[in-house]
Each structure stands twice: as C-alpha cells, then as structure tokens.
Amino acid sequence: MTAAATTVDRRDVTRLPGPVASIFEFLRTMSRKPVGFIGLIGVVFFLFLAYVAPFLVPLQDQVDVASIYAKPSFLHPLGTDFQGRDVVNQIVYGGGDIITTAILAALFSTLIAITFGSIAATLGGRIDALILAITDVALTIPQLILLIVIAAIFRPTSFFALAVILALLQWPALLRQIRAQVLSLKERDFVEAARSLDLGLMHIIFREMLPNMRSYIVIHFIIAMTLAIYAQAAIMFLGLVPLSGRNWAIMLYFAYNQGALFFKDSFFYLMGPIMAIALFQLSLVWLASGLEDVFNPRLRS
Amino acid sequence: MSGPLIELDSVSRTYTTPAGTIKAVDDVSLSLGESETICIVGESGCGKTTTGRMLAGLLRPSSGRLLFEGADVWEKKGKDLARFRRAVQLVHQDPYASLNPTRTIAQTLAPPLAKHKKAHGRAARAAMISLLERVGLTPPADFLLKYPHQLSGGQRQRVSIARALTVDPRVIVADEAVSMVDVSIRISLLDLLHNLATEFHVTTVLITHDLAVARYFGRKGRVAVMYLGRVVELADTESLVSDPAHPYSTALIAAIPEADPTITRTKKRVPLKGAEVPSLLNLPPGCVFHPRCPLSEPGLCDVVVPILGNLPGGRSVACHVALRERQPAAELLGVR
Amino acid sequence: MPVLSVRDLSIDYRTRRGPVHAVRDVTFDLEQGETLAVIGESGSGKTTLAVGLIRLSPRSARVTKGEIRYDDGKRAFDVLSLDPERLRRFRWADCAMVFQAALSAFNPVITIWEQFLDTGRAHGMGDKHKVHDRTRELLDLVHLDPTRVLRAYPHELSGGMRQRVLIAMALLLDPRIIILDEPTTALDILTQRAIIDLLRELRGKLGFATIFISHDLSIAAELADRMLTMYAGRIVERATVDDLFYRPRHPYSVGLMRAVPRVSGALGSVASIPGSPPDLIRLPRGCSYYPRCPFHVDECLQQDPPLLKVDTPEHEAACIRWEAVAAALGSDAEAPVAEKLA
Numbered sequence: 001m002t003a004a005a006t007t008v009d010r011r012d013v014t015r016l017p018g019p020v021a022s023i024f025e026f027l028r029t030m031s032r033k034p035v036g037f038i039g040l041i042g043v044v045f046f047l048f049l050a051y052v053a054p055f056l057v058p059l060q061d062q063v064d065v066a067s068i069y070a071k072p073s074f075l076h077p078l079g080t081d082f083q084g085r086d087v088v089n090q091i092v093y094g095g096g097d098i099i100t101t102a103i104l105a106a107l108f109s110t111l112i113a114i115t116f117g118s119i120a121a122t123l124g125g126r127i128d129a130l131i132l133a134i135t136d137v138a139l140t141i142p143q144l145i146l147l148i149v150i151a152a153i154f155r156p157t158s159f160f161a162l163a164v165i166l167a168l169l170q171w172p173a174l175l176r177q178i179r180a181q182v183l184s185l186k187e188r189d190f191v192e193a194a195r196s197l198d199l200g201l202m203h204i205i206f207r208e209m210l211p212n213m214r215s216y217i218v219i220h221f222i223i224a225m226t227l228a229i230y231a232q233a234a235i236m237f238l239g240l241v242p243l244s245g246r247n248w249a250i251m252l253y254f255a256y257n258q259g260a261l262f263f264k265d266s267f268f269y270l271m272g273p274i275m276a277i278a279l280f281q282l283s284l285v286w287l288a289s290g291l292e293d294v295f296n297p298r299l300r301s
Numbered sequence: 302m303s304g305p306l307i308e309l310d311s312v313s314r315t316y317t318t319p320a321g322t323i324k325a326v327d328d329v330s331l332s333l334g335e336s337e338t339i340c341i342v343g344e345s346g347c348g349k350t351t352t353g354r355m356l357a358g359l360l361r362p363s364s365g366r367l368l369f370e371g372a373d374v375w376e377k378k379g380k381d382l383a384r385f386r387r388a389v390q391l392v393h394q395d396p397y398a399s400l401n402p403t404r405t406i407a408q409t410l411a412p413p414l415a416k417h418k419k420a421h422g423r424a425a426r427a428a429m430i431s432l433l434e435r436v437g438l439t440p441p442a443d444f445l446l447k448y449p450h451q452l453s454g455g456q457r458q459r460v461s462i463a464r465a466l467t468v469d470p471r472v473i474v475a476d477e478a479v480s481m482v483d484v485s486i487r488i489s490l491l492d493l494l495h496n497l498a499t500e501f502h503v504t505t506v507l508i509t510h511d512l513a514v515a516r517y518f519g520r521k522g523r524v525a526v527m528y529l530g531r532v533v534e535l536a537d538t539e540s541l542v543s544d545p546a547h548p549y550s551t552a553l554i555a556a557i558p559e560a561d562p563t564i565t566r567t568k569k570r571v572p573l574k575g576a577e578v579p580s581l582l583n584l585p586p587g588c589v590f591h592p593r594c595p596l597s598e599p600g601l602c603d604v605v606v607p608i609l610g611n612l613p614g615g616r617s618v619a620c621h622v623a624l625r626e627r628q629p630a631a632e633l634l635g636v637r
Numbered sequence: 638m639p640v641l642s643v644r645d646l647s648i649d650y651r652t653r654r655g656p657v658h659a660v661r662d663v664t665f666d667l668e669q670g671e672t673l674a675v676i677g678e679s680g681s682g683k684t685t686l687a688v689g690l691i692r693l694s695p696r697s698a699r700v701t702k703g704e705i706r707y708d709d710g711k712r713a714f715d716v717l718s719l720d721p722e723r724l725r726r727f728r729w730a731d732c733a734m735v736f737q738a739a740l741s742a743f744n745p746v747i748t749i750w751e752q753f754l755d756t757g758r759a760h761g762m763g764d765k766h767k768v769h770d771r772t773r774e775l776l777d778l779v780h781l782d783p784t785r786v787l788r789a790y791p792h793e794l795s796g797g798m799r800q801r802v803l804i805a806m807a808l809l810l811d812p813r814i815i816i817l818d819e820p821t822t823a824l825d826i827l828t829q830r831a832i833i834d835l836l837r838e839l840r841g842k843l844g845f846a847t848i849f850i851s852h853d854l855s856i857a858a859e860l861a862d863r864m865l866t867m868y869a870g871r872i873v874e875r876a877t878v879d880d881l882f883y884r885p886r887h888p889y890s891v892g893l894m895r896a897v898p899r900v901s902g903a904l905g906s907v908a909s910i911p912g913s914p915p916d917l918i919r920l921p922r923g924c925s926y927y928p929r930c931p932f933h934v935d936e937c938l939q940q941d942p943p944l945l946k947v948d949t950p951e952h953e954a955a956c957i958r959w960e961a962v963a964a965a966l967g968s969d970a971e972a973p974v975a976e977k978l979a
Binding site: 339344345428453454456483484485486487488489506509510512513514516517552553554556557558559560561562563564565566568570573576577578636 | 795821826827855856861897898901907911
C-alpha cells in the first residue's frame, strides 16, 4: 500500500455525504430532465408564494363595495371578488392552508401505509391477512362519496382534522404497493445476507428495504398531495366544510355561489384559483416524474 | 476440537406441490471439519443448492438434523441461535443481487461491524480497510464510497466475501459464487476462498455445476456428487477426477467438454441409456440412476436403494455394483 | 471463396457519457462449411459483433465503418447495404442466428408449433403445410419428438430441449451460415455434451458454416476449426484451434488459456488475469491490454498493435512482443498452456 493511500481522506466514511453536497447532487440530476426541473421550479415557486409571500404582502381584507368585480387593472391585476377584495392578494394568502393540509394528509397516509405494509409483509400469516382484508375493504369504498359523508357528519373545524380525514382515505393504495415491494425485497440476496449477519428486523426494514422503496414513497407522497388538494377543492366547493374564507378552494365556492360566472369582469375570480390549483398540481406531477431519476443511483454522475 | 465442526445427519427436504410431493434432498449426510474445503457438485435439480442452504441454516430440513459443534441447530434459541447464524455465512451466486444497490460499500460493511464488533467511526473504517485488503480489493479506501453498480462482478463478489468475514464466520458456503463472473478471474476468486480456509481456518463449501471449478477449488479436499437429491459419491477430488467410483460421476467426467482440443476430441465417452433426467415428482424405484445406468442390474438396482458405502482408498459410493465388485465404476466401464 | 468476408467492421453504442466503441476494426473471413469460434469475455464486443453481422443490433448501435460481404457462389452483396426487404430475406434464409436458450428467447404464450409457423411466415414461407413438414423434418434431425414438442409451451420444455428447438428453427430455411450465441452456457454438463454432439452431427450432414460466440473455451476446443480471441472490441489473435490452444502468441490468449482449469490430466500452473477490462468509452492510447499484460514494454503504449503474422500465415496476433510470448511458452508441443508454464 502506497503512502498516498494512507494520508488521503480521513473522513468518517460511515456517515452519509453532507447536506450541501447532497443538494448540489440533487440539482445536477434534476437539471438533466427538463420536465422534472420545471416541476421543481413550479413547486418551489408555489411554496414560496404560499408560505413566504404572505410576510411580504399585506393582507387586503377590507370590503370595498365600490369595487365589486372590478376589471383587471394595474391595482388589481386579476380583478376583485364579490366584496371588492383583490384577487391576487387572495391567491397569495390562499395557498398556505391548502398546501399544509395536503402535506399533512400525505404524511399521515404514507406513515400508515409504510408501517402497516411492512408489518404485513414481514410478519405474514394472520396479521397479513387481517391487514389485507381491511385494506381491500377500504379500497372498494368510493372515495369522494365517503369523503363527502364524513365531512358532512364530522364537520372538521380545523385543517389538521381535515388532513387526518383525507389521510384515512389514501393509505390503502400505498399500503398494497409497499407490501408488494417488501414481499419481493424480502427474498433478495442482500436481505438474506442481513438476516444471516443477525442485523435485526428494524435494520432490515429501515436500512435495507426502505431505501430501495424511496422512489415509491416519495412519488406516492407527491401524488397523495395532489389527491388531497383535489379532495379539498371538491368538498369546499360543495360547501361542506365551514372553514376560513381565504383559501383557493373556498374561493371557488364563493365564486360559484356569488355568480362570478355571469359577469365578464369576474372571470379571473373564478379562473385564478383554478389556475393556481391546476398549475401547482402540474408542478407536483412533473416534479414526481423528474424524481425517478434522482432515486436511481445508476443514473447519477 | 474433536468431532466435526458442522454436520448434516440424514437430512431430507420435501416440498408439497399441487402436482405431488417432491423430495429435493433425500437422506444426505455430510460431516465437515475445521479448515476443510469441500465441493458439492451436480446438475440442475440434484439438490445441491438446497443442501447448501440447509447447511447454512437458511432452510429447515424436513427430517434429519443439522449439527454445529455437536449440537442440533434447530433446537437452539436466542443468543445460541444468533451465534450459529453468524458462524455460518452464505456467499450468493448473483453479484448483482447480493449487495444493496442503494448503499455504498462502507454502508454495507458498517452495520455488522457496529453491531457485533462494536466498532464505529475510525475503528470501523480501519476494520473495513483491513477486510477489503484481505479480499484483494486494493487500494481499499477507493472502494469504500462506491456503489455496487460501480464495481465489476468479481469485485462485488469480493465485497460479499468481505461482508461475510465481518462476523468471523467458521463456515462459508459459496453457492455457485463464481458462475456469473468472468472466466479469466474465477481462479483468483477461488484462490481467495481457498486461502480463507487454509489461513483463517474457515471451512469452505463450494456448490457448483462446473466440475473444472470443483476440481481446482477442491484439489486438496473432497467432493460430493449429487444426483436427484442423493449423494452418490463422496471422495477426495483427485480420486474422483482420475478414477470416479459411481457410474454417474464416470459419465459426467467423460462428458465434460474440456478446454483442450486433443483431450476433448479423443475423450472416451460413457453413453447413458436415455437422455432425459427423471422428474422429481416421479422418481424411479430403487437406485434413482438405474434407468440410465450402463451397469444397472435388473432385480437389484431397480428394487433396492443403494446406501453410501466405503471403497478401498477412503471413498464412499452409493452403487450396488461398485461396492460388490469393490472397484470404482470407471474401471468397470473401462474408461480409466 | 469465403462465404462471409468482414472488413474493418466497427460498431459504436450511443450512451450518455459518450460513444462506446464496442467493436473496432474487425476483419475476418469465414469459409464455406467451416466453424469459427469467437472467444471473449464481458466487454470484448463479441455479442455486439454477432448481432451486428445480421444487423439485429439495438437502435443505440451504429456501424461506423466496414463491410460484411456475403458470397455463396450464386449471389454476392454487402449485408450493410441491404434495404429492409432484402435484409429480411438474408436473415434466416442465408444466415440464421441461434440465441441462448433462456426462456426469454421464446414467446411464452404461444406453442412451439406457432413459433415455427411465425418464423416461417416472417421469412417468406407462406404455405402452412410446407412449414409443418419442414418443421417435423427438422425436429427429427435434432432428435426431438415432433408430436410432443410442437404442442408444448416453452416453459414445459427443459433447457436442452429448448436449445434444440432453437437450432431446428434456425435451420428452417436451410441457411449457409449459422451464428450461435453462447449455445451451451447455463446448460448442464450432460446436456452440453448432447448439444455439442448434435451440432457436430448437423454440421456433417448439412454442411453449413458456423460462427460460435462464447466465453467458454471448451466449446471452441470441441467444434472449432479456427478461432478468434477478442479483447476490448478488437480481434487480438486469429489462428487454427490447435495453434491457439497450444501455441498462443497474444498475452491475453495466453492468460485466458491459463485461467481455465481442466478436469482431466494435470492442473498445471493455473492463474487468473489480474485487473479488469478497459472502459470502452475512454480507451487508453496504445494497446488496450497493456495494464494487465506481463509482457508489456513502453513501446506498446505508442499505438494499437496491428495483427502481425506469427509462426504460420494462418496465425496472427496483435502484439509486438509475440516472440517473447513464444519464448516464455517454451515448447510447441500439443500440451496446454498451464502445463507449459508450470
């Protein structure tokens, strides 16, 4: 062994590469696939809009009867709503709740799916059969109708509660996927080796199998977010949830119920939130497709 | 240490399928000492992989016992069982599947070192470097941060072996470990495994269908030849290769294409009756080889199952005729 | 008159990191009825060459130069210049390929008979009965029971039987050339033996020329008249089979011969080749075998060595140090390399 080999690189190689290096790596891989990169930019833009912009732009809450459904102008680039408030302002303030709920719902459903999916696949037998039976029943129930019924009965009063409800509707699909993945990974040689080396069940699930499912999990997380957003738009549009009047979905409710369809100048009051939702969803989906490359170590550097 | 290190005692492994019962392994006994090298050879369906996995404790025998240091493994519990699991390691055939693709080499070697040797950080790194050197991956530091897909098949197999070595095993079972690796580097991998046996007192078992590989690896050890779930011959390698005792082994060795035009084109063949191997669902009565055997005697070979018996010279063979004549089949068939 | 003449054939693959020079300047002749073995390991380019000869390469492959002249006495043309229609007629009627008999070589949902029918129809045999008769004739030739086999699905046949079926399928239109890709790899010993004997028998009966592609030296020892060894996309040695096994002159051929243990006879001095094949995208200057070669000198780095005539006119090796290699081997006897170096 030469002297060079002993003096170079004294880093602790058992730690994963640092956060800065990881981010650069991530950006470099994403930039290769234009669709994914555009998606990333879109998502970052909307996150900024929803969470940072409210600190930069003051809330315009005042009812201004004189400016109801005003035409788009320099002061109000997308016009005003049925109470004279600026539409752009509402869009800035309207993203936060929707996105937060979506993230929470996706998080909860993913956690449920991973936990019970792994348990079902690893332990097998009757526990597996039980979990599968519950999942299958849950899968056959029409989601939107159930959502409407639950929302009507429980009348969630906070976005957190809404997130929980949404999560309970989404875990079945991912659970089946996770379970199938774990079942196949269980038989892989490197998992068998981990068992022979007596590394323990927790290690096998979280350090051997889960990293091989990263792509499923993250992509599902993103898709779960899109589903949660659609669900929110649906139930708020139907007026089932008595929540604050300042998010994109509620804007649709008001727009529809306050007759925005019938005035030519109120076009953007209706289209604004629709476009916001649609563009955010599109960005999420494109981001998801771009992420597939990131998770394949073979395609990096 | 007296007595064998690891032993299979009359083990069988049966599978029930909708089509019927399959006896993948039937009444196999094998006794291995410390630092021993042994090969298990046979064609596909002979049960060698199943036997290897039972030896490694990854598959439970349907009947018979697996003994490690004299104690029945499947009766062990808790810490005792964990200790056995670490003592016998399997090296897999497919270099592309044996390592976790999402983990670097360092991340693959670290967990067993952390858990069993309590080595972290710098101590772990030093241990990893020493292991990688021992398996011939130099310069070792270069390999630590690589992912499996950045290594060649042969290098991956070396990492697999290094991983097995992290827990100081007493036995390594290599299941076709060189079959998917380039021809020109097989020898170096076999040498590595051989060194582990001689220098580090690890009993090494190589399972292979390639008799040339078996001959090279087991040249100072023994070979067990399997056919349809049974061990038909057990002998030291040189005797098997020069003077096979069982008609199946004789036919096999006579049939192998050799990398030498003169030898291979003039080799004396042992024609077998019938090219098809019987299905495991429908085993012939008596000696399972009798329908194809040139030495088969009606009334004996199709009725009575032969057991492994000893021939002069320290070899065992499961053949009525060879044992009765006290001569290896090669001589009886005139191909020696 | 050689039935196939390949001149300076070079094939590249397009990849993200750049073009992979998988086959470089390959030149060889195949005489009527002769058996040529192309031996190489992973990365040698042998499979790219094989599929390239009948232009079955994947879309990412590109022939950058060279020609493949086919001449059976009645027709002569450059395979690379054929239009799709004529190429389709060339494939299978003039030159057929037998792939490795993995299940993936078959369509899993149709019977063997239907595969034969499809193949026949795809290459111009319109009459179903003619195909049937020919198929039965061929299955007999490969010692399979037609009634049993034609009804079966691929997964119902053993590996050996599947290989025989593929060979029979290749003979459907009585081609002059058959290319076999790893015909005995992954088969059991006794099955290998049966397939090798079958190929020898068929060759004797039907007189076609054969090209084997394999990493398995023993099949070359069994069946080949002449051999080529390939390394990093180039032919590094070309000789008769006896010359290559007993008197190799390229260090890679020597290394390869030495790396394969035998079962019969003495083991001799068996050893692996250290190192690994080069990166085909960024090939180093000079001889690509240099880093692994025990005979290298500085001059080897200057340029890729051309094929030089050694010993006999039939025998060529791409090595400027071939005389040193010959000296190291010592004798010219018909004994294996491992023994000579022991």
